[in-house]
Amino acid sequence: QSVLTQPPSASGTPGQRVTISCSGSSSNIGSNYVYWYQQLPGTAPKLLIYRNNQRPSGVPDRFSGSKSGTSASLAISGLRSEDEADYYCAAWDDSLSAPWVFGGGTKLTVL
Amino acid sequence: EVQLVESGGGLVQPGRSLRLSCAASGFTFDDYAMHWVRQAPGKGLEWVSGISWNSGSIGYADSVKGRFTISRDNAKNSLYLQMNSLRAEDTALYYCAKDFYAAMVNGYFDLWGRGTLVTVSS
Numbered sequence: 001q002s003v004l005t006q007p008p009s010a011s012g013t014p015g016q017r018v019t020i021s022c023s024g025s026s027s028n029i030g031s032n033y034v035y036w037y038q039q040l041p042g043t044a045p046k047l048l049i050y051r052n053n054q055r056p057s058g059v060p061d062r063f064s065g066s067k068s069g070t071s072a073s074l075a076i077s078g079l080r081s082e083d084e085a086d087y088y089c090a091a092w093d094d095s096l097s098a099p100w101v102f103g104g105g106t107k108l109t110v111l
Numbered sequence: 112e113v114q115l116v117e118s119g120g121g122l123v124q125p126g127r128s129l130r131l132s133c134a135a136s137g138f139t140f141d142d143y144a145m146h147w148v149r150q151a152p153g154k155g156l157e158w159v160s161g162i163s164w165n166s167g168s169i170g171y172a173d174s175v176k177g178r179f180t181i182s183r184d185n186a187k188n189s190l191y192l193q194m195n196s197l198r199a200e201d202t203a204l205y206y207c208a209k210d211f212y213a214a215m216v217n218g219y220f221d222l223w224g225r226g227t228l229v230t231v232s233s
Binding site for chain 1: 170211224
């Protein structure tokens with residue numbers, strides 16, 4: 001049972017816009033930044049969004065993040081086949097002895 | 112090239128020990144906190160342990176506390192994870208990850224290795 005809650009799956013067709021939600025609580029998303037990681041099949045996770053809505057160098061602007069209260073979202077516009085991957089949200093949690101918490105991951109399928 | 116390379120994984124019996132290593136290159140290793148994150152087969156990510164730049168601050172997930180020990184050698188640009196009393200539920204791909212910050216406070220993982228597989232089975 002992950003501390004952050006994500007839908008297990010999402011899907012879309014090429015060119016569509018899809019969103020992936022991440023729900024937490026006041027001790028994590030509600031009071032700290034949210035991060036998103038992309039894990040392509042068979043590879044290590046890669047930082048996709050940091051500090052709620054910032055993109056590292058090299059990440060296309062098709063990817064965007066947002067946060068409101070104790071929830072966050074990742075949006076992918078102009079969906080492409082290479083976006084098919086697992087996506088994880090993460091945040092610092094003020095209340096836990098193990099402060100870095102992840103969502104369970106969302107498998108994005110491009111139909 | 113900026114990279115992290117893990118090693119030391121393998122098949123081990125329950126109750127035995129294993130030591131993982133992570134070799135860092137391409138950045139100033141002792142400027143950053145470092146972490147171990149694991150992923151059980153077909154499962155999500157779980158933070159295991161982290162260590163600040165100078166080893167002054169260390170943390171563990173409750174699931175490994177008392178059994179695992181993280182350490183680093185800044186002179187060798189290396190991170191380690193000593194895993195004792197291994198259990199079947201420790202079976203996972205173990206990733207080494209670099210923190211954006213030097214301290215273990217509200218950071219994030221901006222560089223990951225490719226992982227080393229640990230299988231605990233009799």
